[in-house]
Structures are given as C-alpha cells and as structure tokens.
Amino acid sequence: MHTHRVQLAVNGKLKTVTVPADERLLDTLRTKMDLYGARYGCGTGHCGACVVSQEGVGLVPSCLMLTVRLDGAAITTYEGLETDPLMRDLQDAFVEEGAAQCGYCTPGILLSLHHVLSQDPVDENVVRESLVSHLCRCTGHYASVRAAMKVLQRKAGMKVAVD
Amino acid sequence: MQWIEASTLDELQSALVQGYRVIGGGTGLLGDENPVEKVVDIRRFPDANQIVEYPSRWQLGPVVTLTHLQAWAKNHVPGLADGLNRLGTPVLRNLATVAGRLANREPTSDLYPMMRLLGTEVLVMSREDPQPRWMLLEYEGPLYGANRVWLALRIPRSTKRRRMVFEKITKARLNGSIVNGAVSWQQSVANGQIHVQMVISGVFEIPCHLSVCSKPLDLATKIRAQWQAFQQMGWVPIDDFRASAAYRAHVAGVVLERLLKTQSGFFESSLEEA
Numbered sequence: 001m002h003t004h005r006v007q008l009a010v011n012g013k014l015k016t017v018t019v020p021a022d023e024r025l026l027d028t029l030r031t032k033m034d035l036y037g038a039r040y041g042c043g044t045g046h047c048g049a050c051v052v053s054q055e056g057v058g059l060v061p062s063c064l065m066l067t068v069r070l071d072g073a074a075i076t077t078y079e080g081l082e083t084d085p086l087m088r089d090l091q092d093a094f095v096e097e098g099a100a101q102c103g104y105c106t107p108g109i110l111l112s113l114h115h116v117l118s119q120d121p122v123d124e125n126v127v128r129e130s131l132v133s134h135l136c137r138c139t140g141h142y143a144s145v146r147a148a149m150k151v152l153q154r155k156a157g158m159k160v161a162v163d
Numbered sequence: 164m165q166w167i168e169a170s171t172l173d174e175l176q177s178a179l180v181q182g183y184r185v186i187g188g189g190t191g192l193l194g195d196e197n198p199v200e201k202v203v204d205i206r207r208f209p210d211a212n213q214i215v216e217y218p219s220r221w222q223l224g225p226v227v228t229l230t231h232l233q234a235w236a237k238n239h240v241p242g243l244a245d246g247l248n249r250l251g252t253p254v255l256r257n258l259a260t261v262a263g264r265l266a267n268r269e270p271t272s273d274l275y276p277m278m279r280l281l282g283t284e285v286l287v288m289s290r291e292d293p294q295p296r297w298m299l300l301e302y303e304g305p306l307y308g309a310n311r312v313w314l315a316l317r318i319p320r321s322t323k324r325r326r327m328v329f330e331k332i333t334k335a336r337l338n339g340s341i342v343n344g345a346v347s348w349q350q351s352v353a354n355g356q357i358h359v360q361m362v363i364s365g366v367f368e369i370p371c372h373l374s375v376c377s378k379p380l381d382l383a384t385k386i387r388a389q390w391q392a393f394q395q396m397g398w399v400p401i402d403d404f405r406a407s408a409a410y411r412a413h414v415a416g417v418v419l420e421r422l423l424k425t426q427s428g429f430f431e432s433s434l435e436e437a
Contacts, residue, residue: 058257
C-alpha cells in the first residue's frame with residue numbers, strides 16, 4: 001500500500017501523520033487525531049455533518065478531501081473552537097431554542113454558523129443560506145435560525161452598548 | 164489507491180499513459196460510489212487555481228472552484244454569479260471545480276447551460292495527442308473520455324452573452340426530476356431586435372438549444388420559444404414524464420418568464436429608447 005507523510009496544522013497544532021493515498025481527511029481526524037466533531041453522514045459532501053474549516057478556502061466537506069492533498073494546510077474542527085466566546089454563545093442559544101435533538105449534525109451546523117456570524121454584515125438570509133449546506137432530519141432548521149439570530153441580536157446589543 | 168502529482172505536460176502525459184485519472188476538486192471522483200485506483204493531481208500546474216485576465220479572454224485554471232468563479236462573476240457576469248448561487252451548497256462550491264463540474268457531465272447539467280451561453284472554450288490534452296488544443300465547450304464530442312485532461316477554460320471577453328438568467332425547475336418529490344435552463348439575450352444596435360438564446364438541460368439526454376429573435380421581448384416571444392421547444396424532436400428523452408412536448412414547452416416558458424420578470428426594467432428602458 002502506498003503511504004505518504006503529511007503535515008497538517010489542526011486547531012493550531014502541527015501534526016504529522018502517515019496516511020494511505022485514499023484516506024479522507026474525515027478518517028484522519030477521527031482515527032488518527034481523536035477529533036470526533038466531524039462526522040460521517042452521506043459520504044458525498046451533501047449533508048454537512050463532516051464540515052471543517054480550511055484556512056484560505058473556507059468550510060469544506062472533509063469526507064471528500066484526500067488527506068494527502070492537504071500537506072501544509074491549516075484545518076479547524078469543531079473542537080478547535082471549544083473555548084471561542086462566539087461558539088459558546090451559539091451553544092447556549094442552541095440549548096435555549098432546542099435546536100439540537102439527536103445532535104449528529106450539530107457540530108457541523110455550529111461550525112457553519114460560527115463561520116457566518118464571524119463575518120460582517122450578517123442578516124437572516126445569510127444565516128439561512130449557510131444552513132443550505134446541512135441536512136438535519138430530526139430538528140429541522142427553524143430552531144437553528146432562531147438561535148443564530150438570537151446570538152446576532154445579542155452581539156448587536158453589546159455593540160450598541162459599547163458605542 | 165495510488166496518488167501522484169503532475170506539474171508539467173510531460174508528467175501529465177506519462178500519468179495518462181499509465182491509466183491515472185485526473186483529480187481536481189474531487190467531489191465527483193471521491194464520492195463513495197466511484198472508487199478509483201490511480202489519481203493524478205494537477206493543482207501544481209501554473210495558474211491552476213487562478214482566473215487570469217488577458218486582453219481577449221478570461222482564463223480559468225483547472226482547479227478554480229465554483230466559489231472562486233462566483234466571486235469573479237459578480238463583477239463581470241452578474242447573471243452567472245446569481246446562477247452559481249443555486250448550484251449545490253456553499254460548502255460543496257468551496258471544493259467543487261468548474262472544470263470538474265463540466266467534465267463530469269450529467270443530462271441535468273446545471274453549469275453547462277450558463278458556460279455554453281458564454282462561449283466557453285476548453286484546453287484539452289489527450290493521451291494520444293499531447294499537444295493541448297482549444298475546443299468549444301460542447302456537451303458531446305472529443306472533449307470527453309478517460310484519457311482526456313482539461314488544462315484550462317477560457318471565456319472570450321467579447322462574449323455577447325454576459326447578460327443571462329438561470330432557472331432551476333424541480334418537482335416537489337425525491338425522484339431527481341430536475342431541469343436547468345439558462346437564457347441570455349442581446350439587442351441589435353441596427354434594428355433593435357433582441358436575440359434570445361436558451362440552453363435547457365434535464366429534458367433530453369443532451370441539453371437542447373433554442374433561439375428566438377424578437378422585438379419587443381414580450382409574451383409573444385415566450386410563445387414562440389415554447390413552440391420551438393414543442394417541436395424539438397429526434398433526441399433521446401430522459402424519461403416519459405419529461406419527454407412530453409407539452410412539458411418541454413412549459414419549461415421553455417418558465418425560463419423565459421423568469422427573464423421577463425427579472426429584467427423588466429431593462430426591457431422597458433430599451434423599448435423607450437427604441
């Protein structure tokens with residue numbers, strides 16, 4: 001079997017892994033780095049459960065990316081934002097709005113919402129557009145949109161208060 | 164699976180001879196349903212992920228993504244940017260390449276109608292002929308095959324189809340019944356006639372082309388386009404439902420109506436000028 005040595009910056013830490021050529025980033029994250037936030041859903045990039053953030057590219061489906069092609073890339077997974085204040089706000093809002101039931105797709109959705117709420121300007125249409133990348137079969141997206149808008153309003157309120 | 168990189172034509176030619184398949188974004192090639200044995204990566208080719216502006220053309224590298232094209236199109240072909248927004252999902256568009264989307268064509272192709280209307284050309288190299296050649300983007304023909312590589316795409320700057328509207332028509336059920344249509348128009352300076360061209364995919368196994376001249380552009384134009392679609396025959400229909408002449412006419416009408424709706428301001432002002 002052909003293997004390759006690949007160096008990745010994952011959640012800010014440099015890691016070197018040896019992978020077969022056909023290993024997907026999703027498998028590398030889960031089996032070699034014990035990062036379980038990205039999950040296998042459809043295997044075709046449509047469901048968004050495996051989403052990670054690649055520096056310089058944006059959000060990408062890790063189930064469709066060969067790890068061998070990512071030598072030198074910087075990847076952020078859901079775990080990398082554990083202590084991020086915006087992510088904490090989003091998690092709180094998800095609990096308040098009941099936006100997660102089984103939770104399988106939740107890390108991917110939170111990562112997408114974190115990405116979109118970090119940009120400026122943001123409105124409800126932009127939030128809804130970002131959720132197009134995700135399938136949620138038990139909760140749907142209404143609660144996720146409400147949670148994201150709640151965070152957005154809190155951010156706006158804080159900004160007004162500071163101004 | 165074996166994976167290698169090629170950054171020169173010689174390396175690529177050698178890989179093709181050994182039976183490697185080219186990987187760009189990988190969304191089509193790496194799905195679970197398409198196991199591959201050997202892939203050659205061309206992302207290190209010069210300007211592979213760039214859109215370069217030349218005096219006569221815009222040239223897209225082979226791994227330019229749909230997101231990249233969309234950002235570029237906002238300033239150059241707004242109708243294309245709007246259409247790209249309706250292809251796949253934002254996450255997939257970050258990874259999927261323009262060349263991959265066109266080279267791995269399906270009867271319901273969504274990007275093909277838009278790129279075809281723009282007069283896109285493809286730089287193709289084959290296993291048998293290492294000399295790259297530009298060819299007009301067509302749905303069938305010598306562009307395709309396992310031993311072909313798309314090295315670049317170019318959109319002529321003189322394209323007369325920069326104004327376009329894209330429409331995606333789906334049935335509300337999960338049987339994959341999708342039709343995609345793009346329509347563009349240009350107005351003759353000499354006589355004010357408006358030339359409308361449409362490419363509709365998802366009805367026949369090969370996207371169909373319709374062309375109507377009109378002055379002004381109104382509901383009568385729509386009826387003429389519908390009649391043209393109604394008469395299209397001789398191609399292989401995708402399924403019984405979409406094969407009916409009435410359905411083809413309906414689709415042509417929907418696409419043209421979207422043009423009339425979204426561009427009503429333009430047509431009113433052009434009529435006043437006329």
